Structures are given as structure tokens and as C-alpha cells.
Amino acid sequence: MRLIPRIVIGIYLVIAVIGPLFIDYDPVHTPLKDRLLSPGSHTSTGTAWLGTDGVGRDILAQIVYGARTSMLIGALTVLVSCVVGICVGVVAGYARGWVDAVLARVIDVLLAFPGILLVIVIAGAFDRGVLVVVVALAAAGWISFARVTRAVALSLRERAWVDAARVMGVPRREIIVRHVLPFAIGPVVAMATLEFALIVLAEAGLSFLGIGLPTTTVSWGQTIASGKQYLETAWWISTLPGIALSLLIISVGILGDQLTARYGRGRRI
Amino acid sequence: MRTKVVAAVAALGLLAACSTTTGGSDTGSTSATGGDLTVAGTYPIESLDPHGVTGGGSTGTQLADRAIFSRLVGADTKGKLVGDLATSWKSGADTSEWKFELRKGVTFSDGSPLTATDVVDSFTRLLAINGTNAANFTGYTISAPSETEVVIKAPKPDASVPGKLTQFYVIPSGIKADDTAFFEHPVGSGPFTVTKFTPGEVLELAPNKKFSGSPAKLDKVTIKTIPELAARLTALRTGEADVVWGIPDDQLATLRGDDQLKIETVPSTAVYTMWFNSKIPALANAKVRKAIWQAVDFRTIIKELYPDTGKLADAPVAPGVLGYVKQKAVKYDPTAAKKALQEAGFDFNQKLRLQFANAEFRPFIQAVVSDLAEIGVQAEPLEKEQAVFTKDLLALNWDINFQQLTTPTFDAASNLGRLYPCAAGRNGYCNPELDTLLASAGAAADKKERVDDYGKASEIIWRDAVGMYPMAVSIAYAWNSKLQGFQPDPSGLPDFADVRYAAS
Numbered sequence: 001m002r003l004i005p006r007i008v009i010g011i012y013l014v015i016a017v018i019g020p021l022f023i024d025y026d027p028v029h030t031p032l033k034d035r036l037l038s039p040g041s042h043t044s045t046g047t048a049w050l051g052t053d054g055v056g057r058d059i060l061a062q063i064v065y066g067a068r069t070s071m072l073i074g075a076l077t078v079l080v081s082c083v084v085g086i087c088v089g090v091v092a093g094y095a096r097g098w099v100d101a102v103l104a105r106v107i108d109v110l111l112a113f114p115g116i117l118l119v120i121v122i123a124g125a126f127d128r129g130v131l132v133v134v135v136a137l138a139a140a141g142w143i144s145f146a147r148v149t150r151a152v153a154l155s156l157r158e159r160a161w162v163d164a165a166r167v168m169g170v171p172r173r174e175i176i177v178r179h180v181l182p183f184a185i186g187p188v189v190a191m192a193t194l195e196f197a198l199i200v201l202a203e204a205g206l207s208f209l210g211i212g213l214p215t216t217t218v219s220w221g222q223t224i225a226s227g228k229q230y231l232e233t234a235w236w237i238s239t240l241p242g243i244a245l246s247l248l249i250i251s252v253g254i255l256g257d258q259l260t261a262r263y264g265r266g267r268r269i
Numbered sequence: 270m271r272t273k274v275v276a277a278v279a280a281l282g283l284l285a286a287c288s289t290t291t292g293g294s295d296t297g298s299t300s301a302t303g304g305d306l307t308v309a310g311t312y313p314i315e316s317l318d319p320h321g322v323t324g325g326g327s328t329g330t331q332l333a334d335r336a337i338f339s340r341l342v343g344a345d346t347k348g349k350l351v352g353d354l355a356t357s358w359k360s361g362a363d364t365s366e367w368k369f370e371l372r373k374g375v376t377f378s379d380g381s382p383l384t385a386t387d388v389v390d391s392f393t394r395l396l397a398i399n400g401t402n403a404a405n406f407t408g409y410t411i412s413a414p415s416e417t418e419v420v421i422k423a424p425k426p427d428a429s430v431p432g433k434l435t436q437f438y439v440i441p442s443g444i445k446a447d448d449t450a451f452f453e454h455p456v457g458s459g460p461f462t463v464t465k466f467t468p469g470e471v472l473e474l475a476p477n478k479k480f481s482g483s484p485a486k487l488d489k490v491t492i493k494t495i496p497e498l499a500a501r502l503t504a505l506r507t508g509e510a511d512v513v514w515g516i517p518d519d520q521l522a523t524l525r526g527d528d529q530l531k532i533e534t535v536p537s538t539a540v541y542t543m544w545f546n547s548k549i550p551a552l553a554n555a556k557v558r559k560a561i562w563q564a565v566d567f568r569t570i571i572k573e574l575y576p577d578t579g580k581l582a583d584a585p586v587a588p589g590v591l592g593y594v595k596q597k598a599v600k601y602d603p604t605a606a607k608k609a610l611q612e613a614g615f616d617f618n619q620k621l622r623l624q625f626a627n628a629e630f631r632p633f634i635q636a637v638v639s640d641l642a643e644i645g646v647q648a649e650p651l652e653k654e655q656a657v658f659t660k661d662l663l664a665l666n667w668d669i670n671f672q673q674l675t676t677p678t679f680d681a682a683s684n685l686g687r688l689y690p691c692a693a694g695r696n697g698y699c700n701p702e703l704d705t706l707l708a709s710a711g712a713a714a715d716k717k718e719r720v721d722d723y724g725k726a727s728e729i730i731w732r733d734a735v736g737m738y739p740m741a742v743s744i745a746y747a748w749n750s751k752l753q754g755f756q757p758d759p760s761g762l763p764d765f766a767d768v769r770y771a772a773s
Contacts, residue, residue, distance in 0.1 A: 030632075030639035032573035036519070054519070055632050055639075210628075215635070215650055226631075229499045232523060 002258065008251040015064055016071040025061035027218050032056050036234045051236040053226055059236060063244050065218035070248070073133060074200045078192050080138040081199075085145020086188065090176055092146070093153025100150075107146050115140035116202065123206055128214040133206060137199050148191055152184040186263030193256035197249045204245055220245045303486035303769035306752070309501045309510035311629075313469040313494045313655060317452040319438035320395040320402070327659075331436075331677070332762050333472055333492065338438035338457040341369050341388065341419075342431045346756050348538075348589055348679035350431050354383070354439060354458070364426040364714045371417045375481045377441055378462045385413035390442040392421070398446050404687050405433045426712030428719060429682030432591070436678060460485040460766035470494055474765075486754075486769035498629060505530065505747060512752070514761060516745040517629060518577045524747050531750045534578055534743040535757045538587045541633070542674040543623075544736035546665055548697030551621070557613045558734035562599050564606035565640040567739040574632055578743040585685060585730050586723075587741050589759060592681025592710065594724030596731040607644040621648040625671035626658035634671060637739075665697055673742060677760045681723045686711045689730060698735045 034043040034056035041048050043058070050059040092103035110118075122136035156162060157180065165175050206212030207221025215222070220241040227237025314329035319338060321330070343353040352358075355369040375383040392411040396403050408424035421430060439458065444451050454463055460482065461474035472492040476485040493510065495501040502520055504510035506527060516524065516532075524530055545552045545561070552558055571579040583595045610617075621641075625634055631652065638648045648669065653661065661667055676684040686707050691699035703726055710722030731738070746757040754767040 026642075028635075028639055028642045030636045032569060032636055035573060055635050210652060228497075229517070230519065231499065233519065 005251040005254040005258070008247060009255060012067055012248055012251075013071065016068040019064035020068055023058075023061045023064050025058065025065050025218070027057070027062075027065075027216055030055035030057060036230065038234070039236050039240075050240050051234065053223065053237045054230060054234070059223070059240055062218050062223045063220070063241050066220040066223060066241060067244065067248075069213065069217055069219050070200045070203060070245075073130065073137070073203045074196045076134045077137040077141055077199045077203075078196050080134060081141035081195060082145055082188065082192055084138065085142035085147075086149045086181070086184065088142070089146040089149025089151075090153045090180060090184070093150040094157050094172075094176055094180060096154070096157075103146075104150065107143055107150075110140075110143050111147075115143075116205070119202060119206065120209070120211060124211045128212065130213060130217065133203060133212050136206075137202055140202075141195055141199060144191060144195065145188060148187050149184050152187060153180055156180045156183055187260075190256060190259035190263050193252060193259055197252035197256065200245070200252070201249055303488060305489040305491070306487045306512070306765060306768060306770075307504075307510045308490065308492045308765070309495045309504050309513045310492050311494075311496070311501070311515045311627075313496065314466075314472050314492065315468050315656065317455055317463070317466060317472075319440070320391070320398050320400060320446075322398060322400040327655075328675075328761060329494070334438050335459070335762050336461040336474055336490070336765060337455055337459045337463060338440060339375070339383075339459050340435060340438055342434045344432075344435050344677075344679055346535075346758055348591075348759070350435070354388070358431055360428075360430070360714065364428045364430070364712060365423045367421045367423075367430045369419050369421070371419065372481070373417060375458055376479045377456045377458050378477045378479050379441075379456045380479055381441065381456075383439065383441075383458050385416050385419050387442050388419045388439050389413045390444075391439045392419075392437065394440070394444065394446065395437060402436050404693060405436065405683055407692075425708065426714070427682075428714050429678070429680045429686065429711060432678040432680035433683055436683065460764075461490060464489075483766075485766045487765060490765050496628075505749075508749070511749040512746070512755065512763070513748070514744055514746040514757070514763070515629070516747055518575050518579075518745075521577055521745055529750055530747050531752075532745065532747045533757050534745045535759050536580075536587070536589060537742050537744045537759045537761060538590050538676040538679060539673045539742040539744075539761070540582050540585065540587050540738055541740040541742065542585070542672050542736050542738060543637075544670045544672070544696040544698075545734065546668050546670070546697045547699075547735065548665060549668055551616060551619050552668060554613050555733040556609055557615050559599070559732075560606040560609035560613070560615075561641065561646060562734050562737040563601065563609070564603050564644045564646065565637050565737065565739070566601045566603075567737075568601060570633065570636045570640075571740050574636065575740065575742075578745050580741045580743070582738045582741040584727050585736075585738050586676055586681050586727070590676045590679050590681055590684070591716070592685065592720055592723030592727075594720065594727050596727055599731075599734075599737075603640075603644050610644070610646070615646075617645045617647070619647070621646065621668040622651055623648045623669040623671060624651045624653055624658060624661060624667040626653050626655045628652065630671060630673070663695075665694075670696070670736075675760055677762065681727075682711050685723060685726055685730070689726070689735065696735055698733070700729060700733065703729045 031044055032055060034052050035054055037043060037048050037052045039049060039051040043052065048058050052058055088103055092100045118140045119136045122139055123132055126132045162175060162179050165179050203212060204221035207219040208225045212221060213219045223241040224238045230237050310329060312329040314333045315327065316330055317333055317337065319334040340353045341355040343351050345351050354372055354375060356372050358367060358369045360367045371385060377383055389411050396406060410422045411419060413419050423430060441456055453466060460477055460480050462477045464475045465473040474490040495504060501513050505513045521532065524532055545558045547553055568581055571581055583598060584593050586593050623634060623638065634650045638650055641648045662670060687693060688695045690704050690707055706722050706726040710719050710726060713719045713722060744761050748755050751771050753769050753771050756763065
């Protein structure tokens with residue numbers, strides 16, 4: 001049972017990586033004659049196993065390509081958030097004093113600001129693009145990493161082995177990298193998993209609202225949005241990518257919980 | 270377990286029954302007074318100022334202004350001019366001077382009489398603000414020889430003055446250009462007055478008790494902006510809204526199955542108009558523009574996306590408009606198009622910015638972009654908010670502009686005559702020959718002569734592909750079958766004054 005989320009995520013990863021090699025899809029091309037076909041119908045180019053959308057594009061291909069987009073944006077954003085968050089957190093926690101005061105207050109201020117609003121403002125202010133979406137999502141995503149790392153660093157810097165290293169004259173940077181950071185990895189990984197799920201969801205939300213990715217990039221959010229007006233007559237356009245999205249989010253969420261149980265609360269530092 | 274399921278089913282049934290009753294309750298208040306009408310509007314009403322910068326161009330504002338203010342001249346649903354504030358009008362020998370006789374005894378909703386001074390001041394205000402509609406009247410002057418008479422003088426002969434005036438609304442004297450407070454609770458002489466207005470969201474109207482014509486029969490009209498189509502149609506089916514129009518073909522089939530609704534499509538004056546920005550080097554060449562037009566298979570797009578409400582356009586203006594002359598169809602030929610583009614030295618790496626507003630046009634735009642991509646022309650669809658769209662439109666901040674362009678005056682003067690002269694600068698196209706033709710068409714008193722001239726002008730516009738003119742639009746209306754007196758309007762600006770609920 002415990003393996004199910006990992007298997008599901010693994011399948012998604014495989015689909016995201018190699019799926020596009022097998023399925024050909026061009027988001028700009030709209031074969032109107034094939035529009036609104038139900039799952040399993042024959043189209044001019046083959047069989048639409050999961051149906052087609054309002055302008056005749058294949059839903060299966062959109063899900064596969066959308067998986068790649070979601071995974072890519074999720075991974076990139078988590079990476080950026082992680083790096084920024086860990087740097088800020090560890091500096092704040094280890095340095096203490098006024099540096100910590102300033103950074104901690106900045107984190108508090110940003111925490112008080114609704115994350116999704118911040119993302120919408122940033123994404124809406126610039127032209128659509130993958131980079132803008134990653135930056136916008138990371139702008140809200142790094143905060144939790146910074147908080148976790150800061151907390152870890154605050155407690156670790158008082159530990160005997162850190163004191164010992166300091167007394168022996170080990171440079172500060174070395175202490176942080178060798179004696180503090182390794183202990184932060186567990187909680188950060190657990191956090192990263194949960195963040196990944198939220199970011200995939202937020203990206204779909206942005207694209208749904210039409211301020212995320214450009215129309216030339218396939219995204220689950222856009223596919224779901226394009227099926228909105230056909231919910232009654234062509235349920236598959238919104239429903240199937242919606243299911244794909246939910247399944248991924250739930251699996252990642254469960255995996256995140258498992259990791260948290262193992263590294264976050266369960267293990268003593 | 271089974272009892273639980275039964276209970277749940279029963280509860281659901283009860284809930285459904287409740288919601289049906291609630292849905293019907295706003296229609297339940299039918300009485301001799303006519304009931305409350307809720308209109309689910311497609312386009313937001315951002316301002317009520319008919320003379321405002323965008324007032325003339327915004328469908329939402331015009332819909333509201335039809336109900337709140339009066340005009341000198343109106344048009345019936347067939348496009349025939351009828352007197353509103355004016356009882357009669359006539360021109361001098363060469364159509365550069367028009368005299369309007371005003372109806373006596375008209376008052377504003379605050380009880381003050383509507384005089385020739387109000388008409389003069391409103392016209393002056395329209396010109397002073399210089400919004401989209403003022404371009405119809407550049408250099409015109411107005412005077413009031415007596416309390417019941419106004420004279421409009423055109424700088425050069427203009428036969429379309431009465432037609433153009435169907436877009437001109439009279440407000441009381443002394444309202445400044447930036448008087449936003451007045452337009453929160455405007456005083457007008459139309460069949461309705463405003464009881465509540467939230468820009469972009471909702472407009473509530475009550476009958477104007479001082480209205481000089483036959484009074485409105487409804488107790489209240491609520492025009493709610495519901496930009497989301499699915500929400501609009503749901504509102505119609507649940508009874509939350511009584512009238513919806515601009516329904517896409519895909520949804521018509523579902524609505525037709527509902528016997529609570531009446532559905533009708535009327536050919537409108539709208540034509541899908543996709544101007545090219547002739548100012549930018551890539552599109553300055555008429556051959557390039559024509560080739561791009563040729564590259565899009567509009568016939569198939571219309572057949573697939575708009576089987577009920579679309580017809581391949583054959584002129585820059587719709588068939589119902591004075592000045593419509595059929596043009597030769599542009600044949601879909603991607604091979605010839607690509608060849609022509611290569612010969613003209615078109616840069617295939619350039620991305621053309623295709624701007625449009627409103628999500629309802631998205632599939633159409635996507636299909637156009639897809640066809641262009643087939644021959645290697647890259648177009649980037651840019652869906653903009655209405656306000657941003659209008660601003661960019663006027664600033665020529667686009668390469669291809671998609672608009673559903675209507676001719677509410679039913680006279681090509683307000684479409685071709687207003688938008689295509691060099692001086693208008695609306696699409697970067699400038700042709701002195703066209704200017705001359707449009708001027709002569711505008712001045713001719715004789716109807717046949719005007720149609721001839723507009724025909725020749727259309728030919729140039731068509732030949733030089735100032736824009737692509739893919740489709741003449743019909744508007745699909747759906748309304749609660751209990752409503753009486755509702756007339757689908759070809760301009761998409763229905764009048765609610767004669768609407769009422771049938772007594773149940």
C-alpha cells in the first residue's frame with residue numbers, strides 16, 4: 001500500500017519524460033473537423049482515445065504533454081524555491097542577531113500576504129511564459145523552505161559539535177555546509193514534496209485563469225479551462241485532465257506525508 | 270444502509286424541488302405591473318457616459334444608454350430610422366445642413382423639461398470629449414434657432430447625419446466632461462432610470478415615471494454582467510436570468526431542448542473584422558495582407574464553429590446595412606498564399622500579434638492561427654481585457670486586430686465612412702482614392718448614388734485587404750417563453766420598454 005503513491009508518481013514521470021516521444025501533438029494545429037469527439041472516436045489522423053476538445057485537438061496528447069509541463073514547472077519551481085529558501089533560512093538561523101531579525105520579519109510579512117495573490121500579480125504583470133510562471137510561483141514558494149531551514153539552523157548552531165567546530169577554527173561557511181545543512185535535508189525534502197503538489201496545482205490554476213503559460217505551451221489548466229463551456233455536452237475535455245491533475249496531487253501529497261513522518265517529526269536531530 | 274440511501278435520495282429530491290421553486294420565484298411576481306426582468310449581459314457596462322471616450326464603441330454602455338437616454342433619431346429592428354426626440358427632420362439642398370423639429374412636452378426623469386439647449390449642449394459635449402463616436406461628427410456645429418428646433422451643420426455635405434445620430438444621446442445641460450457623479454445616477458429622458466450601478470457588474474433600472482412615451486411595463490430591469498458563458502446559460506436555465514443573447518452554436522442544441530425557452534437567431538449588422546495594421550512594415554504591402562487572408566479556410570471554420578449563426582461575409586459591411594455591395598469571395602488557397610508571401614519577401618520569423626477581447630472568440634482565433642501556421646505564418650493570439658483591448662486598439666498596438674464590428678446606424682457611413690479614411694488612422698491604412706469615394710458617398714443625398722460609392726469603396730477595401738472579413742454574424746437570442754413583447758435586436762441592443770411577463 002505504501003508504495004502506491006510512488007508507483008503513481010513514477011508512472012507520471014515516465015509519461016512526462018517519454019510520452020511525448022510516442023505521441024505527436026501541436027497545440028497550434030486545430031483540426032476542426034474532429035472537434036468534440038467522444039473518447040474512442042475515429043479522427044482524421046487516428047483514434048482519439050480520450051476524445052477531442054472544442055477545436056479538435058486530442059485530449060490524450062494534451063494530458064501527456066501537460067504532464068511534462070506540470071512536472072517541469074513543478075521541479076524547476078521547487079528547485080528555485082529550495083535554493084533561495086535554504087540560503088535565506090540558514091543565514092538567518094545561523095547568523096542570528098539583526099540579520100535574523102530582518103530576514104525573519106521579511107518572511108513574516110510575505111507569509112501574511114496571500115501566496116496565490118502574489119503569484120497572480122507577478123504572472124499578470126509580465127508577458128506569459130514558462131520563466132515568468134516559475135519566478136512567480138517561486139516568489140511565494142521559498143518562504144516555507146526558509147522557515148523550516150531557519151528553525152533547524154537555530155537549534156543546530158547550539159549543538160556541541162557545531163561549537164567544537166567553531167572552537168577549532170573551522171570557517172563559518174564550512175560549518176554551515178558540513179555540520180548544519182546535512183541535518184536540514186530531511187525536513188526540506190519532505191517539504192519539497194508537499195510544495196511540488198501545491199505548485200503543480202497553482203500552475204494549473206494560473207493557466208486556467210489565462211495568466212499562466214502561453215497558448216503554445218500545453219497545460220492541464222488550459223485544457224480544463226477550454227472544456228468549461230462544454231461540461232454538459234463534452235465532459236471529457238475538462239474531466240480527464242482534471243482527474244490526471246487530482247491523481248498526481250493526491251499521490252504527491254501522500255508521499256509528502258510519508259516523508260514527513262520519516263524525516264520531519266519522527267527523527268530527532 | 271438502505272434506509273440511509275433512501276433518505277439521501279429523498280433529501281436530494283427535496284433539494285431539487287426547492288431549487289426549482291426558487292428558480293421560478295423571480296418570475297413569480299407577475300402582475301399587471303409586468304414583473305422584474307433580469308438580463309445576463311455578455312459585455313460589461315463600464316460607464317454610462319454616452320459621450321465618453323469609449324462610450325460610443327462599447328456595446329455594454331450603448332445597451333444601458335438605450336434604456337436611460339433619448340436620441341434625436343432611433344432605428345427600429347429592421348434598421349428603418351424613426352423619430353425619438355425629433356418628430357421630423359429635413360436637409361437643405363446639399364445635405365450639409367439638417368434641421369430637426371423637437372417633440373414638445375418631453376421631460377427628464379427629474380421633471381425638468383428637455384429643450385433644444387440640452388440637445389445643443391449634449392452635442393457640444395460629445396465633440397469636446399472626442400471619444401469614438403465624435404469621429405462621426407468632426408467639424409460639425411449645432412445651433413438652436415428656437416426652443417423646439419435644432420440645426421446641425423456639417424463641414425461638407427453628409428447624407429448620413431440622421432443615421433449617425435442614432436448613436437447620439439441627449440443628457441441635461443451643464444454636465445462636465447469628467448462628471449462621474451452624474452453618471453452614477455444619471456438623469457435622462459429614456460424609458461428607464463438608474464437605481465443602482467456598479468461598473469462592470471450590475472445595472473439596475475426602474476421605469477422612468479416622467480417618460481413621455483408609453484411607459485415601460487416592467488417593474489425592474491437588472492442587467493448583470495456574466496462574462497462566463499456557462500454561467501450565463503446556467504442562469505438562463507435556472508430562471509436567474511430571463512434573457513441571454515450571443516449564444517454560441519454549440520450551446521444552441523442543448524437550449525433548444527428546453528421548452529421554457531424561446532430561441533431565435535437574427536442576422537445582425539456585425540461582421541467579424543480582422544484589420545491588418547498596415548503601418549507595420551511586414552503588413553504594409555497589400556499583396557501580403559491578401560495572401561494572409563487567402564491562407565485561412567474561413568469557410569470550413571464557419572461551417573464547423575458557427576453552423577447556425579455564421580455566414581461567410583461578402584462585404585466589409587453586413588447585408589442589412591445601407592451601402593452593402595457584394596464583393597468577390599476570397600478563395601482559400603494556401604499554396605498561392607505561401608507563394609505570394611515568399612515573392613513579397615515576407616519575414617516568416619516574425620510573430621504577428623493577433624489581439625482580441627472576450628473568450629467566446631478564442632476557438633475562432635485558434636482556428637485562424639492554426640491555418641496561418643500551416644503556411645508558416647506565426648500569429649500569437651493575445652486575449653486582452655476589454656479596457657486594455659480598446660486602449661491598444663486605438664494606439665494601433667497590434668498587428669492583426671479581431672473585432673466583431675457592428676454598424677448600429679445601419680448606414681455604412683458609421684462603419685466605412687468613420688473608420689477607413691486616412692484621417693481616422695484606425696488601421697494604419699491610407700488611400701486618397703478611398704478617401705474621395707467615402708467623402709462622396711457620405712455627401713450624396715441620393716440613396717442609389719451612396720450605395721454605388723460605398724460599393725466602390727468596399728471594393729478597394731476588399732481588394733487591398735485592409736482587413737480580413739470572414740463572417741457575417743447572426744445573434745442567437747434565448748429568452749424565457751413567459752416574456753411578452755421581446756424583440757431580438759439585430760444590433761445586440763434589445764429594448765426592454767415593451768417587454769412584460771405574461772400573467773400566469
